Amino acid sequence: MSSLSKTSFQEMTFIDEMIDQVIILDKSRNVCCANKSAFTRFGNDIDGKNISLILRDANLLESIDIAINTKKTQIVDIEIKLPNFEFFKANIIPGPSKLCNQDQSVMIFLKDLTEIYKTQKFKSDFVANVSHELRTPLQSIKLGLETINDGHASKDFEVQKQFLPIMLQQTERMESLINDLLSLSKIELQEHIRPTSEVDLKEIINHVIELNLELIKKKKIKIESNIADNVYKMFGDRSRLIEIFTNLINNAYKYSEANTIIKISLINKKDIFLFSVKDQGVGIPKKYLPRITERFFRVDPARSKDGGGTGLGLAIVKHIVNQHRATMDIISTDGEGTEFTIEFPKI
Numbered sequence: 001m002s003s004l005s006k007t008s009f010q011e012m013t014f015i016d017e018m019i020d021q022v023i024i025l026d027k028s029r030n031v032c033c034a035n036k037s038a039f040t041r042f043g044n045d046i047d048g049k050n051i052s053l054i055l056r057d058a059n060l061l062e063s064i065d066i067a068i069n070t071k072k073t074q075i076v077d078i079e080i081k082l083p084n085f086e087f088f089k090a091n092i093i094p095g096p097s098k099l100c101n102q103d104q105s106v107m108i109f110l111k112d113l114t115e116i117y118k119t120q121k122f123k124s125d126f127v128a129n130v131s132h133e134l135r136t137p138l139q140s141i142k143l144g145l146e147t148i149n150d151g152h153a154s155k156d157f158e159v160q161k162q163f164l165p166i167m168l169q170q171t172e173r174m175e176s177l178i179n180d181l182l183s184l185s186k187i188e189l190q191e192h193i194r195p196t197s198e199v200d201l202k203e204i205i206n207h208v209i210e211l212n213l214e215l216i217k218k219k220k221i222k223i224e225s226n227i228a229d230n231v232y233k234m235f236g237d238r239s240r241l242i243e244i245f246t247n248l249i250n251n252a253y254k255y256s257e258a259n260t261i262i263k264i265s266l267i268n269k270k271d272i273f274l275f276s277v278k279d280q281g282v283g284i285p286k287k288y289l290p291r292i293t294e295r296f297f298r299v300d301p302a303r304s305k306d307g308g309g310t311g312l313g314l315a316i317v318k319h320i321v322n323q324h325r326a327t328m329d330i331i332s333t334d335g336e337g338t339e340f341t342i343e344f345p346k347i
């Protein structure tokens with residue numbers, strides 16, 4: 001607390017202990033008093049500063065005036081957009097108070113709700129995304145059924161047959177989206193539980209390569225696997241690890257052209273097993289790298305949809321990597337290729 005001399009010691013101590021920020025302004029809207037939390041949050045130099053330089057929000061400034069003029073407490077939401085998003089609920093209580101006995105002083109209690117706001121927004125965005133992703137194939141199935149039921153194909157068996165593969169494909173798309181969503185919610189719940197079964201990374205990776213070999217060959221992509229003969233035993237969840245390698249290898253060939261090479265390696269290092277999958281595909285523009293493991297994020301939504309992806313693959317991978325206390329790195333050059341590496345701790 002600043003300006004201690006103006007107030008009683010007990011009140012200061014009490015307010016200083018609060019997690020919420022408390023700022024008291026004099027009649028010129030300059031800070032005459034603030035608690036520890038406010039100094040930590042807004043900087044040690046706020047004493048004497050005008051509130052408009054601390055919280056640039058028109059609503060707040062207007063509500064301070066109203067609180068003073070009407071002598072009534074005002075409650076206002078404050079949204080700061082730059083440099084980072086912040087959301088506060090402010091109680092503006094008109095003075096004078098024991099902490100500042102000037103007539104037009106005002107006490108501001110700030111509750112930082114940024115994290116709660118972000119969580120809520122994340123959830124509602126997620127529901128909106130899921131609904132959108134499900135609606136697209138559903139509309140296509142509905143259109144097919146309407147055409148067969150009472151549209152131009154209602155009496156023509158041959159035309160009806162043309163609609164069936166499209167409807168089947170869209171149904172499969174919905175099915176894989178629902179499977180991915182279930183997988184994601186399950187892994188989120190289990191993320192803090194480290195697997196206790198012993199697995200062999202080499203065996204799992206070779207198994208996944210084997211499963212994908214046909215598709216990779218079909219696309220005329222060469223696969224080079226470099227896994228030295230060694231022991232790659234660690235604690236892990238086999239089916240979850242299969243999901244990681246399937247997703248990464250799947251992405252590598254999905255986002256690569258014919259006549260390119262995918263290199264897969266596993267190295268036994270001192271404390272870690274280092275896995276890498278490197279492609280010569282389209283690459284990921286640098287600005288998108290921080291967002292690449294977000295749910296439903298696709299660099300090019302149209303391209304991914306054509307390839308049948310749900311946009312949940314890397315979000316699932318990220319959670320499984322965390323569950324194994326591993327770390328993932330992505331290096332990519334737009335137009336040249338991408339390398340995903342994962343470091344699995346041995347202990």
Ligand SMILES: Nc1ncnc2c1ncn2[C@@H]1O[C@H](COP(=O)(O)OP(=O)(O)OP(=O)(O)O)[C@@H](O)[C@H]1O
Binds near residue numbers: 292299
């Ligand atoms: N190896 C890669 N090369 C280029 N871009 C990639 C690569 N891996 C991922 N991406 C980009 O990251 C996005 C997100 O990948 P993610 O695996 O989460 O979703 P997806 O591949 O679209 O769908 P799904 O994995 O469900 O098939 C992709 O849409 C693509 O734009």
Ligand SMILES: [Mg+2]
Binds near residue numbers: 247250314
């Ligand atoms: Mg993918």
